[in-house]
Amino acid sequence: MTRITIIGSGNVAQHLIKAFTKSELIEIVQVFSRKKEALSSLIDYDKIVNDFEELIESDLYIIAVSDKAISEVSSNLPFQNRIVVHTSGAASLDVLDPKNRKGVFYPLQTFSKKKEIDFSTIPMCLEAENTFDFRVLETVAKSISNAVYPINSDQRKALHVAAVFVNNFSNHLYQIGQEICNEHQVPFEVLKPLIQETAEKIKTLDPIDAQTGPAKRKDSNTIEAHLEYLTNENQKNIYKILTQSIQNNGKTF
Numbered sequence: 001m002t003r004i005t006i007i008g009s010g011n012v013a014q015h016l017i018k019a020f021t022k023s024e025l026i027e028i029v030q031v032f033s034r035k036k037e038a039l040s041s042l043i044d045y046d047k048i049v050n051d052f053e054e055l056i057e058s059d060l061y062i063i064a065v066s067d068k069a070i071s072e073v074s075s076n077l078p079f080q081n082r083i084v085v086h087t088s089g090a091a092s093l094d095v096l097d098p099k100n101r102k103g104v105f106y107p108l109q110t111f112s113k114k115k116e117i118d119f120s121t122i123p124m125c126l127e128a129e130n131t132f133d134f135r136v137l138e139t140v141a142k143s144i145s146n147a148v149y150p151i152n153s154d155q156r157k158a159l160h161v162a163a164v165f166v167n168n169f170s171n172h173l174y175q176i177g178q179e180i181c182n183e184h185q186v187p188f189e190v191l192k193p194l195i196q197e198t199a200e201k202i203k204t205l206d207p208i209d210a211q212t213g214p215a216k217r218k219d220s221n222t223i224e225a226h227l228e229y230l231t232n233e234n235q236k237n238i239y240k241i242l243t244q245s246i247q248n249n250g251k252t253f
Contacts, residue, residue: 001027002140005055007073008064009033011111012087016064017042019119025143029058052076060140062087062105063096071095083133089160092153093127103128103137106156107145110167119144125151125159176235208249215246 004026006013020026028047032055033039036048049055055078063073063086070086074097077084084096085103096102104127109117124141126148128134141148178188201210214222223243230236
């Protein structure tokens with residue numbers, strides 16, 4: 001059984017605690033949280049510490065904090081030559097203090113505290129400085145996920161940027177769609193089957209082949225009608241930019 005310590009109490013930390021608690025191959029030795037009450041419903045209270053000096057020995061220490069706090073947290077750890085990893089998609093391996101063996105344990109998913117998630121489907125992107133440490137990370141990752149990948153720092157940056165496009169930006173477009181619906185007293189629920197089908201299609205098609213709509217068809221009459229209908233300048237600008245991007249696509253239709 002692999003003994004781990006989780007440092008942090010945010011979305012990622014809480015979902016990791018839930019996932020590891022269900023695994024028979026992992027023992028959560030401790031969780032570090034400045035506010036113990038934030039995690040008291042997820043793990044035994046006596047396993048929660050708020051002083052770095054109280055940390056005991058584990059096989060792996062997972063830092064699940066904001067990117068800007070990773071460096072400070074890793075430098076405050078009161079030990080050396082142990083495996084310490086962060087969970088960031090954007091931060092490099094080098095932000096971790098070199099007094100410990102460094103690695104990355106990045107779950108590529110969007111997390112919300114109030115939304116349960118099946119961790120077995122989440123891609124786990126791993127990086128370590130040597131083969132032994134990578135095997136430790138791989139064992140831990142496979143205890144909660146069926147999708148484990150060796151991903152270096154440069155590849156992880158690419159994934160993180162791509163994830164912003166497919167997740168954060170697409171969700172913002174959902175918000176705009178909801179605003180348009182609300183403005184004209186149309187139930188946003190009417191669009192949800194379309195959203196679902198769009199996501200389902202890319203399981204079997206490349207996105208470029210799944211693209212539909214007036215921009216792909218170069219239907220200028222519909223595009224102009226949409227732009228005339230929109231009254232919000234921000235929405236108009238986004239519509240124009242995305243339409244142009246689709247039409248500039250390298251594939252000929």
